[in-house]
Amino acid sequence: MSLTPDDVKRIARLARIETSDAEAQATQGQLNSIFDLIATMQAVDTRDVSPMAHAQEVYQRLRDDRVTETDRHAAFQAVAPAVANGLYLVPKVIE
Amino acid sequence: MQWETVIGLEVHTQLATRSKIFSGSSTAFGAAPNTQASAVDIALPGVLPVLNRGAVECAIKFGLAIGATLNRINVFDRKSYFYPDLPKGYQISQLAKPIVEGGALNIVVGDTERSIRLTRAHMEEDAGKSLHEDFHGMTGIDLNRAGTPLLEIVSEPEMRSSAEAVAYARALHTLVTWIGICDGNMQEGSFRVDANVSVRPVGQVELGTRREIKNLNSFRFLQQAIDYEVRWQIETLEDGGRIEQATVLFDPDRGETRMMRSKEEAHDYRYFPDPDLLPVKLDEDWIEAVRATLPELPVAMQVRFQHDYGVSAYDAAVLTGSRALADYFETAAQACGQGKLAANWVMGELSAALNKAELDIAQSPVSAAHLGALIARIQDGTLSGKLAKQVFEGLWEGAGEVDAIIEARGLKQMSDSGELEKIIDAVLAANPKSVEEFRAGKEKAFNALVGQVMKASRGKANPAQVNELLKARLQ
Numbered sequence: 001m002s003l004t005p006d007d008v009k010r011i012a013r014l015a016r017i018e019t020s021d022a023e024a025q026a027t028q029g030q031l032n033s034i035f036d037l038i039a040t041m042q043a044v045d046t047r048d049v050s051p052m053a054h055a056q057e058v059y060q061r062l063r064d065d066r067v068t069e070t071d072r073h074a075a076f077q078a079v080a081p082a083v084a085n086g087l088y089l090v091p092k093v094i095e
Numbered sequence: 096m097q098w099e100t101v102i103g104l105e106v107h108t109q110l111a112t113r114s115k116i117f118s119g120s121s122t123a124f125g126a127a128p129n130t131q132a133s134a135v136d137i138a139l140p141g142v143l144p145v146l147n148r149g150a151v152e153c154a155i156k157f158g159l160a161i162g163a164t165l166n167r168i169n170v171f172d173r174k175s176y177f178y179p180d181l182p183k184g185y186q187i188s189q190l191a192k193p194i195v196e197g198g199a200l201n202i203v204v205g206d207t208e209r210s211i212r213l214t215r216a217h218m219e220e221d222a223g224k225s226l227h228e229d230f231h232g233m234t235g236i237d238l239n240r241a242g243t244p245l246l247e248i249v250s251e252p253e254m255r256s257s258a259e260a261v262a263y264a265r266a267l268h269t270l271v272t273w274i275g276i277c278d279g280n281m282q283e284g285s286f287r288v289d290a291n292v293s294v295r296p297v298g299q300v301e302l303g304t305r306r307e308i309k310n311l312n313s314f315r316f317l318q319q320a321i322d323y324e325v326r327w328q329i330e331t332l333e334d335g336g337r338i339e340q341a342t343v344l345f346d347p348d349r350g351e352t353r354m355m356r357s358k359e360e361a362h363d364y365r366y367f368p369d370p371d372l373l374p375v376k377l378d379e380d381w382i383e384a385v386r387a388t389l390p391e392l393p394v395a396m397q398v399r400f401q402h403d404y405g406v407s408a409y410d411a412a413v414l415t416g417s418r419a420l421a422d423y424f425e426t427a428a429q430a431c432g433q434g435k436l437a438a439n440w441v442m443g444e445l446s447a448a449l450n451k452a453e454l455d456i457a458q459s460p461v462s463a464a465h466l467g468a469l470i471a472r473i474q475d476g477t478l479s480g481k482l483a484k485q486v487f488e489g490l491w492e493g494a495g496e497v498d499a500i501i502e503a504r505g506l507k508q509m510s511d512s513g514e515l516e517k518i519i520d521a522v523l524a525a526n527p528k529s530v531e532e533f534r535a536g537k538e539k540a541f542n543a544l545v546g547q548v549m550k551a552s553r554g555k556a557n558p559a560q561v562n563e564l565l566k567a568r569l570q
Contacts, residue, residue, distance in 0.1 A: 004435070013113050014175075014363055014365065016177055039325070049345075051124070051373045051518075052168040053168075053192065053368045053373075054368070054370075054373055056373055058373055059168075059373050059374055059375065059376040060146050060372055060373040060374060060375045060376070061145070061146075061373075062145075062147070062148035062151065062316055063119070063145045063146065063147060063148065064148055065112045065113050065114055065147050065148060065149025066113065066114060067113055067114045067119055067120065067121045068119030069113070069114075069118060069119045069120040069121070069133040071133075071490055072131040072133070072134075073129040073130050073132065076129070076137060076139075077129070078132075082233065084230050084231075084235065084259070085128065085230075085235070086128035086129050086130070086237075087128050087129065087226060087230065087235030087236055087237055088129070088179075088236040088238070088493065089230050089231075089233040089234070089235055089236070090179040090233060090234050090236055091233060091287070092227070092232055092233055092234050093178070093225060093227075093234050
């Protein structure tokens with residue numbers, strides 16, 4: 001599998017990364033070499049191997065349903081670019 | 096052309112845990128903005144999610160309650176999209192291996208009972224809230240809700256009308272509140288419904304193109320939105336148009352749906368297993384321990400109510416509309432030993448009074464024990480139905496115990512037949528015309544006489560006794 005310049009542009013847009021045509025072209029080459037690596041791995045016969053969600057056979061540890069956090073919004077908001085009435089302010093978004 | 100409507104629902108239920116799904120922040124509703132958002136919830140660099148056992152138990156309960164398959168190994172995935180109220184840039188959800196798959200829910204529309212199959216239910220975290228009011232031209236973000244545990248419950252596209260969709264949503268609402276995994280508060284967003292709606296010519300096997308109506312927060316809006324959407328789709332197709340797959344919003348003020356985004360603009364979520372979370376394992380001991388905490392479920396209770404109290408299937412369904420209502424009915428029925436009468440009172444007089452006062456069954460001024468005692472006095476002949484209503488009013492006003500109210504207000508049914516006979520004699524003497532008519536074969540005249548006797552006794556005479564004595568006297 002190899003990526004077209006359009007694929008690269010689309011991935012960049014999904015990741016909200018601004019890319020010039022020159023960058024897209026360079027990135028296309030780099031991404032394609034990663035896909036070559038994946039192609040090599042996909043050539044391995046995995047017919048008798050069941051898919052795994054994690055590389056090791058370990059499972060999620062759980063915590064009890066207890067409230068352990070306290071209100072630290074003053075500290076968190078001290079480094080925020082803009083706040084008002086306890087809210088973080090961001091450029092206007094309307095869907 | 097005849098059209099068939101096809102509806103599937105996706106319901107987001109907020110799970111009734113104390114803390115968030117991946118952090119120890121409180122989930123309490125209504126706190127000041129961002130006071131319940133920890134480093135994990137606001138996605139500071141380097142933080143890691145730790146799964147809440149309580150949230151998983153809620154999902155297990157739900158799976159057991161609908162007879163679903165519980166995936167012994169289930170996996171969290173990242174769903175990536177950019178929005179300011181989603182600070183990580185992805186939502187932790189479950190895609191390929193959800194915790195619950197399959198199962199079914201019974202619904203009743205009119206006289207018809209149907210089973211609606213569920214596709215799946217998966218755990219995920221809620222996003223924060225964006226407030227678009229004017230903050231100097233900026234949007235305000237409150238992350239208190241970010242990380243609140245959700246169970247997204249997805250049905251098969253098996254509903255064929257808005258009435259069925261509402262019946263399903265109501266049945267689901269009853270169930271999740273019944274088993275205590277969700278508080279069901281729709282105003283606060285604890286139970287949010289998305290409806291996938293399409294139409295197709297009757298007889299066609301393939302599904303039509305669907306549009307998804309997002310975020311319906313009342314059963315009435317659900318019904319209105321689907322009805323509008325179905326009409327719009329049929330009109331569009333009959334006018335030779337095509338339906339484009341899209342996400343739409345319902346505007347309750349205008350009663351119509353409008354496009355939010357088309358398929359072309361749809362997100363590409365790039366799901367993949369979240370490397371911060373390991374697969375979740377449910378072992379049999381844990382599942383059985385959770386099963387042991389489940390209450391008797393509505394369907395089982397309906398069968399039992401019909402069998403134990405002799406109520407109809409319809410009444411049993413109404414009485415199990417909520418756990419509080421079912422408990423109330425059962426307490427009252429046991430107190431008086433009269434299931435059917437108790438059902439009539441709970442669904443009649445009591446419900447009407449509660450509706451009028453805009454009260455919930457849990458806030459009823461008349462306790463189940465008092466209602467049971469009242470019904471017992473109807474059963475033993477102390478009270479007629481009419482007098483019982485007066486006693487009920489006394490109970491509603493908090494005037495005390497049933498017998499005390501009967502005594503204090505002189506509401507006892509007349510049991511002294513001597514006294515009743517005197518009244519009957521007086522009534523017969525005063526209504527010679529009715530007596531004549533009855534003897535001439537007019538049944539109606541008899542009823543008129545009964546009415547006169549009841550009136551003369553100020554409602555305290557026992558109607559059955561009046562009938563009997565009056566008949567004897569007229570023969």
